Amino acid sequence: MPAYVNSIHCISPYQAAGATHAGAFIAPDPVYTEVLSPSELRRTPRLVKMGLYAAARCLADAGLDSVDAIVVGSGLGSFDGFEKFENALLEQAEETLAPTSFIQSLDNAVAGQLALKLECYGYNMTYTHRGFSFETALLDGLLLLAETDGPTNVLVGGLDETTPTYAQLLQRGGHLKSPAEAGRVELSHSPGVQPGEGATFLVLSSVRQPSTLAAVRAVRTVFSPRTALEVEHALTALLHEQHLAPGDLDLVLLGNGGDNAQDQKLRTVEASLPGIPREYFKNYCGEYHTAAAFAVWLGVQRLSSSGAAPGACAPKTCLIINQYRDVNYSIILLTRD
Incomplete structure (x- = not known):
């Protein structure tokens, strides 16, 4: 729901x-x-x-x-x-x-x-x-x-x-x-x-209104995965539950923190989503425990025509994939409706 x-x-x-x-x-x-x-x-x-x-x-x-x-x-x-x-x-x-x-x-x-x-x-x-x-x-x-x-x-x-x-x-x-x-x-x-x-x-x-900005469709978390494959499986399961394929995504917001070692798994997951427009939201806010909240705000902005990236059309689906110190991984799916 x-x-x-x-x-x-x-x-x-x-x-x-x-x-x-x-x-x-x-x-x-x-x-x-x-x-x-x-x-x-x-x-x-x-x-x-x-x-x-x-x-x-x-x-x-x-x-x-x-x-x-x-x-x-x-x-x-x-x-x-x-x-x-x-x-x-x-x-x-x-x-x-x-x-x-x-x-x-x-x-x-x-x-x-x-x-x-x-x-x-x-x-x-x-x-x-x-x-x-x-x-x-x-x-x-x-x-x-x-x-x-x-x-x-x-x-x-x-x-x-x-x-x-x-x-x-x-x-x-x-x-x-x-x-x-x-x-x-x-x-x-x-x-x-x-x-x-x-x-x-x-x-x-729980009620959609004329002023509604976006919809939160799904949230999935993965704790301390041993390999990037565990994160990829969680992503695949989330998309399957929402009857989506990777090609249906219009935008991916990635939570790379800038630490080369800690970002390795997320880079592997990113490589499994080729050809999808992406942004690295921690270039805008830095790294902190609740940076995913900023990513949701940015995703909602991108889903509106006024907040779309320069020269781009407003997306209909936005996927947020975040990692914190290579321990806490989360996936959040936003849609325009």
Whole structure:
């Protein structure tokens, strides 16, 4: 059973030109005062502000004041908020410590704040499944909509941030690409990735409306495949369930991270889909746990005539294939109707 994307909003470092970018991909901050009061701005960590803003804009675009359920995925939660809490813990020797930073840094802070602001007292869930965080949230949203007498509108989100401290930790672990080796992910022959960030929210509905942007047809995940063949089998099964052949696809969005070793299986899967137009979406957003949420936003844009790639017709089917550290592989099928 498909679910319909009636609105979607994304805060990301996206640049349509896709120019070579060195260093971390940092999303520009929107005007948060449009949705948050001055007091909220002072006490709210940046990732929570990003999530609240993206969700508010998404609901406004859908013409909704509230939803029936909220499902969010985040691999790290508010890293910046937790870092501030730990610094205060050390500086004040664990005495007279305000717990606000810790509470706001919890992974479910965004979903909880949204429930309070929207007065949504229904289903509320946050998933922190590393590279599957957004995909699990999306699957949960689809299952909710498929229930008999289930919700009609579900707010689904995926968000993560990159901070200087997090980038340093990646560098210590050997996961950070040096600026001299930065470039397009599909051309990379070096180890490491360029970290990114973003916050994406979409309203999923069981009812198609005149304003519907796209449909989510299927989601499939593969954990720690030993060979690329396991991913190819999952892809073949998904297409077979949807009565599609590889030749029926109009666009493939590939989640190569830029680490030569980690991208090997995805390159093999890509080779099994010859002749299909493709884009490498992490050239626009960098690598992070919930980058697949950005890919869904980009896919929805491409499925609309206004968001099609320059000089190309708007596709009718868009397949997203993502990998995170060669452990979490996911496949998401979007269609225009």
